[in-house]
Amino acid sequence: MSTRPAFNEYLPLAEKYVSLVPEGHIAEVLGRQHDETLRSLSDLSEEQANVRYAEGKWSLKQVVGHIADVERLWNYRILYIARGDAREFSGYDREIFVQNSPFSHLPLQEALKDYAAVRQSTITLVGSLTEEALKRLGTFNNYPLSARAAAYVIAGHELHHMSILREKYLT
Template sequence: MNQRPSREEYNEFQWTYVKLVPPEGEMRVMLREQTQAMLELFNGLTEEQGAYRYAPGKWSIKEIIGHLTDNDRIMSYRLLCFTRGEQAPLPGYEQNDYVAAGSFDRFTLQEMITHYRIVRESTLALVDSLPKEAYTRKGNFGGVAMSVRSQLCVIIGHELHHQRILQERYLN
């Protein structure tokens, strides 16, 4: 799928992520390339770096990986629901509560990378299975009719957002 969603296909908060997705290119390919880039970035880190926080109260790199993994699970579920025609409103989630409850720092960096890889592979399999006509189907999130293609852009854009933060604040 190459066509990006219109502004009517997602809510204002999601614009933060949708706008980060390049306007050209196949989104399935972007997601696959993004996954490879993140795995290369993560696999180049030491256990010490995995525990690093750039400031008090900020997430560690392992917590960021845990957040990305949780987010992929949640966003993929939304994508599945929209694809299958679910019309019940889907809930949001409070990322800080999820990270705190996840206790991700108890895992090794390699364990967190494995969790991320497995969940992302599942997301990729779901996206690869979508028929072309599914991309314009809509579901209800946050009181807005949100399309499958906009949800896919949120998945890609959210990860781009965190990739930038990792590069600028953790690894620079």
Template sequence: MLNKPEMNEYPPYYEGYVNHVPDGDLLQILDAQLKETINLLKDVSEEKSEFRYAPEKWTIKEVLGHITDTERIMSYRLLSIGRGEKEMLPGYHDDEYVKRGKFNRFSLQELLHHQSLVRQHTILLLGSLDEEALVQRGRANGGEVTARAIGYIIAGHEIHHRRLIEERYLKSDNF
């Protein structure tokens, strides 16, 4: 079972994500999250999936694309740091990734399928790392982080955005 990382295992700006993750087996949490996200969005129409709760905000499809892209990037960091990479891994500009991802051209079901495949990869990768690899420290986006912390950041990032979808999109008077 993967235990929550200590605060010294990740930069302070990730604390909110890590704190969102409930206690328990992280691999089971990640698997359950995927099911929760699919269940949350499965009945959203294509028209509604392009809803923005405010001008210049992302659509539901863009939020889902962002969650998936971020998990891809974090999984690469997880692999790299778990394998002992010592070079600084780059950050990324999420707004630019969403803009260039052009997620609204995909159906919501396609985007959910992409997220499902990426999540399955993340679970397999995390499950393959031994304790030594999980506590391995590396550098990414200007800070030091452990492989284990990255797993929790992935989970917390999805929780954060799923809550935003529930609160700002699905409960909006304009939805």
């Protein structure tokens, strides 16, 4: 699937993520991201992984865990929509998720292993879907949501956070 989702396939707030995704087949984009993220973060020390750039901000490990958890949620939405079980999907509270996640206590390599497993699942799921399945619609926060738009949100969400990591954590 190399066709970008149309604006009427996702909620307006998602545009900030969808617009970040480069052209190309979305499963391939997700695969390249996986490789680049692991290259960028695998050699960091635990001390670097525990850094918070400001009071009340997440550590780098928590950001990695957040990326994986959010991807899990979007995969759930993709699966339901692609299989034709359209429904209304709700949001979640990211602060509660991070607060109750194990990522601050895990070694960085374990957090990256979790990220890699989730991403491989995403690539397999998205790569297996037909054009018809990718275009199917559900509803998210009272807006239409296609399976392909959800895949683009996953990719854009990671690009957003990797940009922050490079700017604020890896300088």
